[in-house]
Amino acid sequence: MLDRLVAAVDRHCLAPGTDTAVPRLSLASVDEPVDPAHLLYEPMICFVGSGTKRTTSGELIRVARPGEMLLTTIDLPVTADLEQVPYRSASLHLDGEPLTELLLELDETGQSAPSTPAAQVAAPMPPELADAVTRWVELLDTPEDIRPLAARIETEILYRLLRSSLGPVLRQWSLADSTATRVREVTRWIRARYAEPLGVDEIAAVAHMSPAGLHRHFKAATGMSPLRYQKHLRLQEARRLLLAGDASAAQIAQAVGYVSPTQFNREYRAAYGLPPVQDAARLRARLTRTATTGP
Numbered sequence: 001m002l003d004r005l006v007a008a009v010d011r012h013c014l015a016p017g018t019d020t021a022v023p024r025l026s027l028a029s030v031d032e033p034v035d036p037a038h039l040l041y042e043p044m045i046c047f048v049g050s051g052t053k054r055t056t057s058g059e060l061i062r063v064a065r066p067g068e069m070l071l072t073t074i075d076l077p078v079t080a081d082l083e084q085v086p087y088r089s090a091s092l093h094l095d096g097e098p099l100t101e102l103l104l105e106l107d108e109t110g111q112s113a114p115s116t117p118a119a120q121v122a123a124p125m126p127p128e129l130a131d132a133v134t135r136w137v138e139l140l141d142t143p144e145d146i147r148p149l150a151a152r153i154e155t156e157i158l159y160r161l162l163r164s165s166l167g168p169v170l171r172q173w174s175l176a177d178s179t180a181t182r183v184r185e186v187t188r189w190i191r192a193r194y195a196e197p198l199g200v201d202e203i204a205a206v207a208h209m210s211p212a213g214l215h216r217h218f219k220a221a222t223g224m225s226p227l228r229y230q231k232h233l234r235l236q237e238a239r240r241l242l243l244a245g246d247a248s249a250a251q252i253a254q255a256v257g258y259v260s261p262t263q264f265n266r267e268y269r270a271a272y273g274l275p276p277v278q279d280a281a282r283l284r285a286r287l288t289r290t291a292t293t294g295p
């Protein structure tokens with residue numbers, strides 16, 4: 001079964017990451033070892049066909065191997081490391097509406113869910129789920145089938161996910177006032193204001209939690225405190241701006257919310273291993289080599 005999934009990904013993924021004509025489906029294909037990537041994951045489920053991916057978020061580490069799936073429930077800054085290649089995967093980007101509609105149809109909105117939210121969970125992919133994901137990717141072989149069948153197969157995938165070990169986490173993710181939902185809304189709120197000075201009391205008020213409760217639930221979900229989460233967002237945006245090359249390091253530090261350029265340089269180096277300007281030069285050189293040699 002995994003061979004079919006890998007073959008389908010191979011036919012339609014010509015770059016490390018590829019969006020597709022199938023709504024909410026993206027593919028990933030990497031053949032050679034690459035440096036760890038600092039990424040911002042959005043809510044999604046990654047189905048791994050080959051290779052091994054390790055993600056680190058604060059103090060939390062998750063590993064997804066062939067035949068496993070990795071669920072991300074919030075906007076989460078991670079370091080992604082491909083421990084084994086070639087790597088092939090298909091990802092479903094989560095949309096709350098079809099999942100909620102399915103739960104209502106199944107009359108499962110009131111079922112119990114974990115009390116502690118989880119930002120990332122790895123689990124085995126049952127054979128019937130692997131089959132549904134494979135058929136979903138194979139729709140790219142017959143584009144005329146995408147419109148009539150894609151949503152139906154996506155619903156089957158969601159149904160089988162609810163019947164898998166990820167079911168309780170997905171149920172909590174879909175509930176309007178669950179702890180997981182409040183943590184997810186807080187991460188989106190911080191993401192929209194990452195460059196602003198934020199205090200713990202202000203963030204806790206948004207989450208309708210006490211500061212202590214917010215810290216406990218947020219760290220359990222993400223592996224970091226809310227303010228450390230904000231710092232990761234700032235540094236990732238700073239790195240993107242540096243790579244664009246349109247401003248100096250000092251200007252970018254101010255743009256992402258740093259008052260002190262010295263603090264920015266120190267925290268940037270701690271995160272990425274080099275001072276900002278040197279790191280940007282390294283990234284540009286790497287991109288140039290990739291463009292010259294091909295993917």
